Amino acid sequence: MSRQPTIGSKTDGRVSRRRWLSALGVTGLSALAGCSGEEGDEGDTDGGGGDGGDTDLIIGEFPRFGVDDLYGETVARTLARKAFEQSDHDYGFDGDDMVTPDGNQVELDIYHSAGQETSQLMAEYIGQELEKNLGIVVSVEAIDGTRFNNEYWTAEPAGGTDTVNGEEIEWTRPTPQNPGPQSVASNEAWDMSVVFGLNTYPLNPLTNEAFFDGATAAYNPVGYYPEFDATGLFETARQATSRDGLREAFVEIFENLAREQPYIMLVLGDDLVGYNPELNGPSENFSNGWDFPAWHVGDPTVSGSYDTVSAAGFSTLNPLYNTEAGAGTAVGRVLDQGYTFDDDQEYFPLLYDMSTENGEVWTFDLRENLTFSDPYGRVTAADFVYLVQAVHQSDWANTAAALSWEGVEVERTGEFSFQATLETPALLWPQSYDPLLYPIPRALLEPYVESEDVEGLQQDEELLELQFSGNLGAFTLDEWNRGAGTTYTRNDEYYLRDIDEGPDRFADGPFFEEASISVVEEQASRLGALETGEADAAGIPPEQFQSYEENEDVTVREIPTPYNRILSVNQRANGWQTGPGNPFQITAFRQALAAAIGKKDLIQGIYRGLADAHFTWQPRWSTFYPGEE
Amino acid sequence: MGFGTYVTARVMWAAVVSFIIVTITFLLLAAAPNPDVQRAATQAALQGGDPAAAAERARELRGLNEPLHVRYLDYLRSVYTLDWGWADSRSQPVTTALAEGLYYTAQYSVPWTILTILLGPLVGVYSAANMYSWKDHLATGFAFFGYAIPNFFFGIILLLIFGVWLDVIPVVYDTSVPVFSVANAVQLSIPVFVLVTGSIGAVMRVSRNESAEFQHAAFMKTAKAKGVSPLRAYAYHVMRPTLVPLSTTIVGQLLALFLGSSLLVEKVFGIPGLGRVTYNALIAQDTNLVLGATLAFTFIAVFGNLIEDLVFTVLDPRISYDDR
């Protein structure tokens, strides 16, 4: 059941833009990751460092917990003692052991995702490190990801008020992921978890508001209260009119997050993918696959079949309701979305170009050569405007993109152009993936809109089988066999052949007669298919990366992803089951945890050196990553 | 009580059994929180809606606000009218999902069952006829090997050898080949082989031990003394009585193996059959499909036991219908 990345097309962030989690159910994303060699942790704690002195430990502007002098027993225990001083309860150390006010050994649970090797290894490693460096006895327990999400990670939204940093704050819109103040417990009690990783949104970090915009942020299952002015800083970022201003605000946010460790950040990795060595196109880039129509095997002539494997089947191919990255790839073969990002992470128009003056009013200009299949005719601005207004913004449809269009005013301005006005200006609106739209014929939607029939819309044959795709994708869907995957035939009419932008090869693309995505659940079988040539691409686990690198039948690539690996600590009322109070709520204690878990051995031992140490809520390659120079 | 009456009574009893199991599943499900409701709330919250209202709507939609007996009657009605709902994890009706799964499961189950039923008793009786000879030891050894080696373990190793190293069978199961084709036979050969070696051992063992008792029976000596050919003597006097106790185990054995093996073999060989439909439904928390699969397997088991009982009665004339 290990989760393999979905391969080889313009996917990840796009369809999955509303996916916060990286490990939910089988449809989750890669747990196996790796990145940029073994440097991992060469960066010294430049912003102050701290010399590990017993009492006057200094945490710098941008501390790097878990490496060098911010790692180890001394640092961790110093920080823990500092936390105990702030605590209302008399925790302490008895010899090597951390003890409760009653003198009992501190014992905590850690949950990991059942059946996921990496998750289990990590949980046990964390347990050992906490025992060694902080004297905490940890019991490791497995749990199914979906069950964890339903029963532990969420709660009945209760709302309430609490004093946060001296200010009275009310939870006016509680959600299952942030049901209320810290006093509101999750449905089931838990201490620590490595079940989920979260998205760091490196292209548009503003989306991270959902996690950290004050204590009432939409997604805050652990009950974290920021001690810095998160709301203010996010506001500054949102209003920034230049990229420099934006960067400044974000750097400050991320430095604060590095200090406060809302989740104990551990590692960030890449997807490791093996390709057919004769395939031209794959790149080690966040946008890998954006130029898929130009990919080819050997000479750039149309031939053969592009076959990939997926670890899990698709639950739906309905573009309005799909939230899975894997199914997003399957849909993407037949149906382009509005735009994508090229190798330089620059906006690249597919169906429409977007432009703005000030980030508030955005103009969408459609290509004029787009058509649906019969009988739906040409794609016009009316189709998109109807889709947004009557479906995404309706109160009955609950589409995957509903939240993206909340508060956006859409207006048709011509046959092939429309305008969107935002509530607050956003310079990086395209980067948030919010304005991404699939083209859906208005005539297809109308009957469901009239009767407000959400089930009908979800179960519509034409939407599920993508029969309206016209010239809007590189391929047409032949069959979706629920258990076996999808098969495609080349679309000779593909509109992308007639555009001016992009690589010249687009004019002849795609360079495959056929394509297929096979559902192969066994990792060994996927790798076998890759080796025997039955598949052109498949994910590779880190422990086999080196041997595939030496294998002539396979070319390996490391493709960055935005998902991190974190240790979540429950800061809610039922989060510390071993004694009174909840030290997880104290920043210094979370710092102690972060300092107790050695990232170097973690990366070396579990990720084979193919991952990057994770200090703050951005990957190192993000332009918003703090510090460095 | 005549045979006809007995069959009727037995069929009705099978219906009662299915009814009991259906009821138990209902109670199990009713006692637990419905993940769908939680999911609806989560989704609504993520999309800016009101989670409490969404949960309420979801409860209403699924009739969870109704009193228990109303829900139970409703449940029974949909179960027996095959109105099993929509499988969210596959975006198709539950019945279609199960039918699709069954289509692939049947392709290896039918040859597997036939081979087991044919070969098992034959080898067993043969083994008993040559008890303690090297032939017996060989057959017994093979049976024990097949029975003792875990199916999935054997499957993985064979797939590694024949699929990856020797490259004679495809690693990825191809659903597009016709059912009756060489390609299909090739890709199903290893799964069927693994399953037959697994199930034949138990059948063979029981028939060997049972027939060992019969071949020293007086009637066998009489038959031999009368000059009945050994083959005929075995067929009539050993094989037939052996089949009586055997039939009580064989169906049970096959049914027990059916679900377990279909889950494992389908997972190892990537066959999108009924077992994998079930497994994935479990993983994806697709309540409708989990329930549908449970019911499907239940009905198969009840039906199998019905057949077993009927066969038992037909085969052993000593047992009158009144005894049952």
Next chain:
Amino acid sequence: MGTQRSDRFDEVEWDEISRSRWFEPSRNTLGVVLCTLPIAVLGFYDWQVLGERTATFAFVGTEWDLGGIDYLFGFTLVLFAFYLVAPLYQNPRMTRYYWRQFKRNRPAVVSLGWLGVVFVGGLFGPLVMSAPEQSVLTGYQPPVFLSIDAAYVDAQTCVGDVVSGRCQGTWQHPLGTTQGGKDVLASIIYGMTISMQIAFITTTIVAAIGVSVGTVSAYAGGWVDETLMRLVDVVLSFPTLLMFLLILYIYGAGLGMFILIFSLFAWGGTARYVRSKSLSVSEAEYVMAGRLSGANTTQVVRRHVVPNTASSIITQLTLLVPGFLLAEAQLAFLGLGDSEVPSWGQLISAGQSDLSFAPWIVLAPGFVLFLTILAFNFLGDALLDALNPEAEAETE
């Protein structure tokens, strides 16, 4: 052969399997009660007095913590000791006789030896060696005398020497290590405990219910028979694995639940088998004779029905135990097992994706599982021959 001896032995056999209440307490039953008491007291103490997180033997200073399954296991061990081992000791002449019969079947002797190893290893292994510890920097160490390509284990992480690009195995990890650096040998020994627990507890439950229901049903007849057999129908029609999956889906389940569900739904076959056997036995003339001479039902069941069905029961049980071990391994392989329990199945499932380059992680426990199941089968086969005087008489 003398009926006296045969009766004596088989009665004991029956005792051990069924521990039905309507026997007057024998010396062995007293022993069981006496030994069960301290276990029950300890269990109660653990349950009521000690905190959930405190180890059971904290008062003598060890970390050894007992769970519900361990208590049940202890109880079944007592049962087996008093109803199987003790009678064998008490009847040395019969024991020698059966041993002679048994010894002729060489594979069975080897099997018994192997099961002895598993039993002793499972019982005492965890007491003398520490649980396998994860150590992520020493993953994929090859077994001694074998080696692995340095692409998987480089010079930095290899415990032994790297010779011509291959990391060599060492005696430190005789059977190598897993991805997480857990010692495979230690994991296998800890897995023996789990396998023994599954084997002992499930057979006890299955035999107790199955044999009682089967004989009662056959002998009582009438509406009792009808009701019990209908119950058996339901139990047999129950897709146990599926029910377990359903319960797992709704509530989550561990090893205890696994044992409970599987043994509660596994006795149907045994009961039916015992019933059909005893039906034919109870129609036999000697039973009629016994009846005529004034034996009551209990005596008939005890003296004639049970001894004559013992062989079938043992065949059934030997077929069942490996079935349970397999089921556990299968669930673990599917990722649905109790991952906190270091069973062989868990080890196989942990190593399955590494099979192509680190096959020992799968092969070692797979082979041990295979051998154990095989041993159970050989043993059952030999017992069948040894305990079946009828077949014996005929062949001689």
